[in-house]
Amino acid sequence: MVRVAADLQLDRTTYESLYRTMVLIRKFEEMVQDLFERGHVHGTTHLYSGQEAVAVGVASVLGPQDRVAATYRGHGHALALGVPPQQLLDEMLGRKTGICGGRAGSMNVIDLEHRLIGCFGIVGGSIAAATGAGLALKGTGNVAVAYFGDGTTNHGYFFECLNFAKVLELPVVYVCENNLYGEFTPWEDVTAGRIEARPEAFELPVQRADGNDLFAVRDAAARALDHARSGNGPAFLEVMTYRYVGHSRSDPGKYRKPGELDAWRKRDPLLIGRQALRERYDASDEDVDRIVESARVELVAAREAGLAAPFPEPGPVDEFKPA
Amino acid sequence: MLMSTTTVEIEFRTAIRDALAEELERDSRVIFFGEDVAKAGGVFAVTKGLYERFPDRVFDTPISELAITGAAFGAAVCGKRPVIEIMFGDFLGLSLDSLVNQAAKYWYFTQGQTSAPLVVRSAVGAGGRFGAIHSQMPISWFFGVPGLKIVCPATPADAKGLLKAAIRDDNPVLFFEHKKLYSLKGPVHDEVIPLGQAAIVRPGRDLTMVTAMKGVHDCLAAAERLAERGIEAEIVDLRTLKPLDRVTILASLRKTNRLMVVEEGPRTGGWAGEVMAIFVEEGLDDLDDAWRLCTPDHPIPYSPALEDAFLPGADAIVRSVLDRPSFAHTA
Ligand SMILES: Cc1ncc(C[n+]2csc(CCOP(=O)(O)OP(=O)(O)O)c2C)c(N)n1
Numbered sequence: 001m002v003r004v005a006a007d008l009q010l011d012r013t014t015y016e017s018l019y020r021t022m023v024l025i026r027k028f029e030e031m032v033q034d035l036f037e038r039g040h041v042h043g044t045t046h047l048y049s050g051q052e053a054v055a056v057g058v059a060s061v062l063g064p065q066d067r068v069a070a071t072y073r074g075h076g077h078a079l080a081l082g083v084p085p086q087q088l089l090d091e092m093l094g095r096k097t098g099i100c101g102g103r104a105g106s107m108n109v110i111d112l113e114h115r116l117i118g119c120f121g122i123v124g125g126s127i128a129a130a131t132g133a134g135l136a137l138k139g140t141g142n143v144a145v146a147y148f149g150d151g152t153t154n155h156g157y158f159f160e161c162l163n164f165a166k167v168l169e170l171p172v173v174y175v176c177e178n179n180l181y182g183e184f185t186p187w188e189d190v191t192a193g194r195i196e197a198r199p200e201a202f203e204l205p206v207q208r209a210d211g212n213d214l215f216a217v218r219d220a221a222a223r224a225l226d227h228a229r230s231g232n233g234p235a236f237l238e239v240m241t242y243r244y245v246g247h248s249r250s251d252p253g254k255y256r257k258p259g260e261l262d263a264w265r266k267r268d269p270l271l272i273g274r275q276a277l278r279e280r281y282d283a284s285d286e287d288v289d290r291i292v293e294s295a296r297v298e299l300v301a302a303r304e305a306g307l308a309a310p311f312p313e314p315g316p317v318d319e320f321k322p323a
Numbered sequence: 324m325l326m327s328t329t330t331v332e333i334e335f336r337t338a339i340r341d342a343l344a345e346e347l348e349r350d351s352r353v354i355f356f357g358e359d360v361a362k363a364g365g366v367f368a369v370t371k372g373l374y375e376r377f378p379d380r381v382f383d384t385p386i387s388e389l390a391i392t393g394a395a396f397g398a399a400v401c402g403k404r405p406v407i408e409i410m411f412g413d414f415l416g417l418s419l420d421s422l423v424n425q426a427a428k429y430w431y432f433t434q435g436q437t438s439a440p441l442v443v444r445s446a447v448g449a450g451g452r453f454g455a456i457h458s459q460m461p462i463s464w465f466f467g468v469p470g471l472k473i474v475c476p477a478t479p480a481d482a483k484g485l486l487k488a489a490i491r492d493d494n495p496v497l498f499f500e501h502k503k504l505y506s507l508k509g510p511v512h513d514e515v516i517p518l519g520q521a522a523i524v525r526p527g528r529d530l531t532m533v534t535a536m537k538g539v540h541d542c543l544a545a546a547e548r549l550a551e552r553g554i555e556a557e558i559v560d561l562r563t564l565k566p567l568d569r570v571t572i573l574a575s576l577r578k579t580n581r582l583m584v585v586e587e588g589p590r591t592g593g594w595a596g597e598v599m600a601i602f603v604e605e606g607l608d609d610l611d612d613a614w615r616l617c618t619p620d621h622p623i624p625y626s627p628a629l630e631d632a633f634l635p636g637a638d639a640i641v642r643s644v645l646d647r648p649s650f651a652h653t654a
Pocket residue numbers: 073121122123124148149150151152153177179181182183247358386388410414417
C-alpha cells in the first residue's frame with residue numbers, strides 16, 4: 001500500500017481546489033457531449049469522464065517549467081494544467097476565441113503558456129513528443145510528462161521512445177492510463193504479457209497506482225517526477241482507471257463486460273474525492289456541494305459566452321513562418 | 324460491357340464489405356486485418372459481419388501500424404493476399420516504410436519472379452470536422468513511388484468493382500475511401516472493374532473536368548449549375564490515379580479544349596499537377612485553357628467556418644469556372 005509522504009499532505013484549500021478541478025473536468029465533458037449532440041461541437045470528441053483523478057493528480061505535483069504531452073483524449077489534461085475552460089470550449093465550438101483559434105479542434109489542442117506542448121491525434125505521438133521535450137529539458141531540473149493509454153503500449157513509438165529515453169537518461173515520466181480498452185478492444189486481447197513488464201525490461205522504475213484516487217496518483221507521480229528531476233532518467237507509471245463514455249462520439253460501448261461500468265461508478269474519482277473531503281478535511285456535504293456549484297456556474301457562463309463568440313474568418317494563411 | 328446491374332441501391336460502405344466478402348469467399352489466400360475491424364466491424368462500420376463469416380481469416384490487431392503493414396508485406400510475398408485497413412489515411416505515415424521500401428520494390432528486385440499482392444484500405448478526406456490529423460488526403464505521399472497502384476472510387480459500384488480488382492491484382496494497391504462517401508447509396512453490379520480505366524460520368528462539349536472521389540459529386544453538382552448558363556462540362560472520374568488513364572482524358576480534351584482538374588489535396592505536389600503535365604506534353608495542340616482547383620497549402624482547419632472555405636466544393640468549382648476569361652461572358 002502506498003503511503004502518503006509527509007510533504008504531499010495537502011492543506012484543505014489546496015485539496016478543495018484539486019477536487020474542484022476534477023468536478024470542472026467532468027462537467028466540462030458533459031457539456032461538450034451535450035453541445036456535440038446539439039450540433040455545436042463537430043466531428044468527434046474523446047471524453048475523459050471517469051479518469052479525472054489522473055490528470056489532476058499528476059498536474060498537482062508538476063513544476064512551473066515542466067512540459068506535458070497528452071492525447072486526443074486531452075480535455076482533462078488541459079484543464080488540469082490550467083488551460084482556461086472558456087478558451088478550451090471555444091476551440092471545440094470552432095470559434096476564433098478558441099485556444100488555437102478554431103484551427104485545431106478537440107483532438108489537437110496546444111497551449112504552450114500552460115505547459116501543454118500538445119494533444120496528439122496519432123496514437124504514440126504524445127510519447128514521442130514528451131521524449132523530445134525530455135531531450136530539451138535534460139539538465140534543467142524540469143521534466144516532461146507523456147500521457148497515453150493501454151492500447152498505445154503496443155505501438156512502435158512506445159518501444160523506441162522508452163529505450164531511447166533510458167539510453168539517454170532523459171527526464172521523462174511516462175504515464176500510462178490503463179482504462180482497460182483501446183477503442184472497442186479489451187487491452188488484454190491485444191497485449192502480450194503485462195504492460196509494466198515492458199518498461200521493466202528497459203529498467204525504468206515502474207509504479208502502479210489506483211487511477212481513481214487522486215492521492216494515490218499524486219503520490220506515485222511525485223515519486224516518478226522526483227526520480228526524473230534528480231537526473232536519474234525516465235520513470236513509468238501505470239494507473240488503473242476507466243472511461244465512462246464511449247471511446248468517441250459513435251460508440252455505444254457494447255464491448256463492456258456486464259456490471260463493469262457500475263462497479264467502476266462505485267469507485268468514481270469524484271465520489272472518492274468527496275469522501276476524502278469529508279473524512280480527511282471534515283468538510284460537510286454542503287461544503288462539497290458549494291464547490292460543485294461553483295464549477296457548474298463557471299461553465300454555464302462559459303457555455304453562454306462560447307456560443308456567442310465569433311467564428312474565425314477564412315483568409316490566406318502563411319504556409320511557413322516568415323523570416 | 325454486359326453488366327447485371329441490380330436496381331437495389333446499397334451504401335458505399337456496404338459495397339466495400341460485399342467486395343471483401345466475395346473475395347474472401349472466392350480465394351482462400353485472402354486475409355483481412357486491422358484495428359477494430361473484426362469483432363467491432365470497423366470504426367466506419369464497413370466490415371461488420373466479416374469476422375463472423377470468416378473467423379480464421381479476419382482478425383483484429385494491436386494498435387501497431389508498423390507491424391500491420393510489415394506483416395502484410397511479408398505474408399504477401401509468401402503466398403497470401405492480405406487486405407489491411409489503416410483506419411485513417413493520416414496514419415499511413417507509419418506504414419510508409421513497408422509500402423515504399425519493401426512492397427513497392429519487390430517485383431523489380433526479384434526480376435519479375437514475385438510481387439507483393441496486398442491491398443491497403445484507408446479512410447481519407449476532409450469535410451467531417453475531424454481536424455488536420457484525421458482529414459488528410461495522403462495521395463501525394465505515395466503518388467511518386469513507382470510500383471504502387473492507387474485506387475480512388477467515387478460510387479458504390481466502383482468501390483465494389485475496383486476493390487475486387489485490387490484484391491486480384493498482383494501489385495501493392497492503396498485503396499482510398501472518402502469518408503463523406505460511406506453513406507452514399509447507388510446501384511452495384513457484379514463486374515470486376517479493371518484498374519487504370521477512367522470513366523466519363525457526364526458528357527459535355529465546353530470543358531473537361533478531371534476529378535476523383537468526392538470531387539466527382541461536387542463536379543456533377545457544379546456542372547448542373549453551369550449548364551443553366553449554357554456551359555456543358557464533361558466530367559472524367561479517374562477512378563484509378565495510378566496507373567492514370569491518359570487515353571480517356573486526352574480524348575476528352577480533344578473534344579472540349581479546356582481542362583479543369585479538381586483535386587481535394589494540397590496544390591503543391593498533387594496529382595492535379597501530373598494530369599496537367601500530361602495535357603501539356605501530349606495535348607498542347609488541343610489546349611485552350613487549363614487550371615486546377617485544389618486545397619491551399621496549409622493544414623486542414625477544424626472550424627466549420629474555415630473547413631468549408633478550405634474545400635473545393637460545388638460553389639468553388641462554379642466560381643472557378645466563371646472566373647476563367649473564356650467563360651467570363653457567361654458570369
Ligand atoms: C497511429 C494511430 N493508430 C490508430 C489510431 C486510432 N485510435 C485513436 S485512439 C485509439 C485507441 C487508443 O487506445 P488507448 O491507447 O488505450 O487510449 P484510450 O483511447 O483508451 O485513452 C485508436 C486505435 C490513431 N489515432 N493513431
